[in-house]
Amino acid sequence: GCRAEADELRTVVASGRRALEGQVAGLEEACETLSTCMDELRLLLETDRLGASETELQDMRGHLESERMARESHVHSVKEMFAQERQLRESHMAGLGERLAAEAEARRSHAQEFEGFLVSEREAREKLRESLQETLTGSFSTQRTAVRE
DSSP states (O other), X not given: OHHHHHHHHHHHXXXXXXXXXXXXXXXXXXXXXXXXXXXXHHHHHHHHHTTOOHHHHXXXXXXXXXXXXXXXHHHHHHHHXXXXXXXXXXXXXXXXXXXXXXXHHHHHHHHHHHHHHHHHHHHHHHHHHHHHHHHHHHHHHHHHHHHHO
């Protein structure tokens, strides 16, 4: 039971890790894109001094703003995924802890029952031994009396 739960938890963690690695790769790609856009904007600003149109500059600013919003959204989704992963791990660990406690209690109870059984068996053997001893002692007494007569 516990091993299966631990294996399941490892699988969930590995799956989450792979998903997060994919999210990190996406963030790195978004950062590279943003860096490229910033370079283009700098170039346009320099070009603007030479007569670039205001429309081109506004387009570039809009593009940069949408990249920033996409990156923030991506970061937010990664944070949510981390939180869900943590919550799932905590839930699994709590369930595992409860099962371990229940199994330990069941083992304790079984050990107490078995100890009680052993005590009653020992007492029964002791009574049987005493009874046999009395029977044998009585039998020898009877035989000695019979022999004397």
